[in-house]
Amino acid sequence: AVKPPIYQNLHLGLFEIGKPLGKGKFGRVYLARHRDSGYICALKVLNKDEISREAAETHVRREIEVHSNLRHPGVLGFYGWFHDSRRIFLILEYAAGGELYRVLQREGRFSERRAAKYVAQVTLSLLYLHGKNIMHRDMKPENILLGLHGELKLADFGYSVHAPSNRRDTLCGTLDYLPPEMIQSREVSYTKAVDQWTLGVLTYEFLTGQPPFEDTVALTRRRIVNRDMKPLPSFISSEAKDFVNSSFFITQLSYQDGHARAGESRSQVPIPQAASEYSTSGPDRDD
Numbered sequence: 667a668v669k670p671p672i673y674q675n676l677h678l679g680l681f682e683i684g685k686p687l688g689k690g691k692f693g694r695v696y697l698a699r700h701r702d703s704g705y706i707c708a709l710k711v712l713n714k715d716e717i718s719r720e721a722a723e724t725h726v727r728r729e730i731e732v733h734s735n736l737r738h739p740g741v742l743g744f745y746g747w748f749h750d751s752r753r754i755f756l757i758l759e760y761a762a763g764g765e766l767y768r769v770l771q772r773e774g775r776f777s778e779r780r781a782a783k784y785v786a787q788v789t790l791s792l793l794y795l796h797g798k799n800i801m802h803r804d805m806k807p808e809n810i811l812l813g814l815h816g817e818l819k820l821a822d823f824g825y826s827v828h829a830p831s832n833r834r835d836t837l838c839g840t841l842d843y844l845p846p847e848m849i850q851s852r853e854v855s856y857t858k859a860v861d862q863w864t865l866g867v868l869t870y871e872f873l874t875g876q877p878p879f880e881d882t883v884a885l886t887r888r889r890i891v892n893r894d895m896k897p898l899p900s901f902i903s904s905e906a907k908d909f910v911n912s913s914f915f916i917t918q919l920s921y922q923d924g925h926a927r928a929g930e931s932r933s934q935v936p937i938p939q940a941a942s943e944y945s946t947s948g949p950d951r952d953d
């Protein structure tokens with residue numbers, strides 16, 4: 667027999683569940699409305715069994731720990747969480763514009779003006795996160811949402827950590843957005859330069875519709891380590907080309923020196939010699 671409502675999940679009973687907004691690794695996200703206030707939100711419902719099966723407890727714990735302490739217009743709102751015997755529920759801001767990668771897929775690529783607006787917004791969100799000594803580490807169009815007025819919102823803090831960090835999380839999913847230091851096998855400590863590199867990858871993808879190092883898995887790895895970016899198409903302005911290139915070289919520099927040397931123009935920045943300068947040695951890590 668169906669249990670009387672009082673015994674069902676008290677918190678869940680506070681919400682009316684609407685259309686599913688998407689499926690992910692450990693669960694789904696639904697449009698939801700808080701009954702008393704009428705407030706519209708996105709309810710991320712994670713399945714505990716699937717989380718345990720993938721040994722992703724730390725991933726989820728970190729997502730809640732980090733995300734619940736953030737409050738910024740360029741970061742998807744996190745309003746709270748609750749759980750029952752089978753599921754974990756995250757109460758998140760509803761981004762009315764949906765996922766940025768769907769917009770990019772639909773439009774092919776963005777104009778330089780629109781790309782510049784998005785890069786500026788992601789930069790402000792990153793400045794906020796880095797100011798709190800947090801690296802996102804998993805920035806990609808799939809994890810960027812659009813608000814009602816087309817403003818960008820960073821989401822999914824499952825891979826975020828406090829800088830610097832030498833965690834060796836298992837990296838899964840695409841390598842396209844990861845900088846050399848995160849895919850080379852040596853034990854390294856990640857700095858915030860990780861997110862700066864990814865901003866360069868995002869800029870390239872906004873302008874062309876493809877990530878700069880996209881290739882077969884093995885060749886993507888080699889391209890990234892050698893900073894062997896696929897050439898930008900001729901329709902890209904020289905200023906945009908310079909911006910994308912600098913984010914890969916300045917990042918390499920700041921990573922090497924362990925501190926940001928922002929503001930240094932390219933002419934003063936020693937540009938690496940041949941690609942051979944970067945060792946591609948060391949056992950490949952395919953976790």
Ligand SMILES: Clc1ccc(CN2CCN(c3c(Br)cnc4[nH]c(-c5ccc(CN6CCOCC6)cc5)nc34)CC2)cc1
Nearest residue numbers: 687688689690691692693694695708759760761762763764
């Ligand atoms: Cl566990 C998990 C489950 C699913 C996902 C993938 N998405 C992560 C982001 N999700 C959303 C979140 Br969180 C917060 N607000 C959202 N708003 C939307 C959304 C909003 C509107 C639409 C409809 N489109 C909007 C653009 O025009 C065409 C119609 C589609 C999606 N998705 C989310 C949706 C699901 C990630 C992890």
